[in-house]
Amino acid sequence: MRSRLCFAVALVVLGLGFGLSLIIGRFALSPTDLLHSVEGQGAPEIRAVLLEARLPRMIAALFVGAALSMSGSAFQSVFRNPLVSPDLLGVLSGAAFGAASAIIVHGSALEIEIATFLGGCCAVGFGFIVARLVGREGVLPLLLGGLISSALFTALLSLLKYLADPFDQLPTIIYWLLGSLAQTSWAQLAVLVPLLTLGMAVLWASGRVLDVFGLSDDEVRSLGLPIGVLRLGILAVATALSALTVSLAGIIGWVGLIMPHMARLLIGPEHRRLLPFAALLGACCLLLADTAARSLSPSEIPLGMMTELLGALGFILVLRQLRREGRL
């Protein structure tokens, strides 16, 4: 009953947020403008704002928010730690390095996206290799591998920034690192939305696997499950989801940390319910954050900066709840 109510409220908020996001912005639209545009009438510039700029980035915000939130839920479950976020294994550092590399060599938008995704995957792959060298079992080697990989790719990113042209490439890299959905196009969405949907569907179908990660490794093995394979499989899917979001929106912090936790507070820890609800909250959060980012000031506030501001406040709530549960 409680979970149905939570889903219903989240859907209503999402619907209202979507409607609000359609009409507000630096170029405000009225509901009549919307109706005319849908019917194929109205001024061409209004149709352009709605269909070529606003709607694609809104859809991107929904999918990026949902994917980050589901990915964060999976990471928190695998590492049995509610303070874990999807960048734990170095995916963000690697993705940032990949993007900066493509910017330095004057890559096209598509090449930057591909380099971002590959950079994220390389960093996590490197983290896995280090983990295998450090130890064979458990989550600690993975944590250490992620830490080392993050440090390495952060250092490489700093090197690229040092080498970048300070008048052209460096500002581009820095702006990219701040995260934004302003350049989202339908062509990007046509590629990335099916991939994000597939990744999220796989995670949702693995809900019972994620429940099992709450047990110790020995207990999972004694239930007949290959914990190592399952852990790597889930981390691979969750990492791919994170890397895809970075290639679409740049680095968006906190959503993957805070939203799963809030979802867990409201709906409980069972993943078959938690994952879709966390996705809904993540979608709502990023849609509203992006709407605020493009509406609050004459020049757009970077989305990553907006989520950092909101995340810092949300994190206080998370810590209070963890303390109440005796887990801090």
Added chain:
Amino acid sequence: MAFLSLDSISFARSGRSVLSDLSLGFRRGELVSILGANGAGKTSLLRLMLGLLRPETGRVLLDGQDLRRLSRQHIARLMAYVPQNRDLLPPYSVAQIVGLGRLPYGSLTRGLSEQDVSHVEAAMALLDLAALRDRPCTALSGGEYQRVLLARVLVQDAPVLVLDEPLSGLDYGHQIRLMALLARLAQEGRLVVMTAHQPDLVYRHASHVVLLEHGRLLAEGHPETVLDSATLGAFYGVALRHHDHDGQRFFMEGDGKS
């Protein structure tokens, strides 16, 4: 014939011998208690039995088959396990935790079948957990949580239950009730293997005792023959005396001279 047997098992960790040349055999219907001081190798022995550790030499036979040749799922249908370190789970409900015991029988991508649900209900009823079914495990007492874990292994419907120090953290009443329940499960045809530090309760309820010292077998057999004050006193390094009364044996500190 032994349902679970260890054949000349040796195991070492970081170059240090943990278990050496251990041979044991247990039949269905037995409640086996393994006693030993801290660090004697009890947990390693249980993990070897379950195939969670690989012996350096020797082999484990389950129902006549070498454990290494059995799939993990097959083993899970024959042996269920509650480890010693019971980390606090996320706040799953009692029914959810008990339901995890059906994983060896189903697909990971679907929920519980009707048959699974009936197993879960039966186990919760047996352990008096029906009223707690929706309560998060984080809101349970130590005794309630132990019963939930026991319900989970019962739901696994395995003929062998392996429990690492199931009495730890329980008050005396719960310890007695749990031992009585484990003895009943053994009488119904299961093999229950547990580690313990309570010789008087073991004497009362167990049908077979194994004394483990520094990874070696010190003694094994029926509690009456193994558990006396001289053996246990030497085993734990303290002066003990015992007193028999009404089929029970009580161990007390001291040599009886004072």
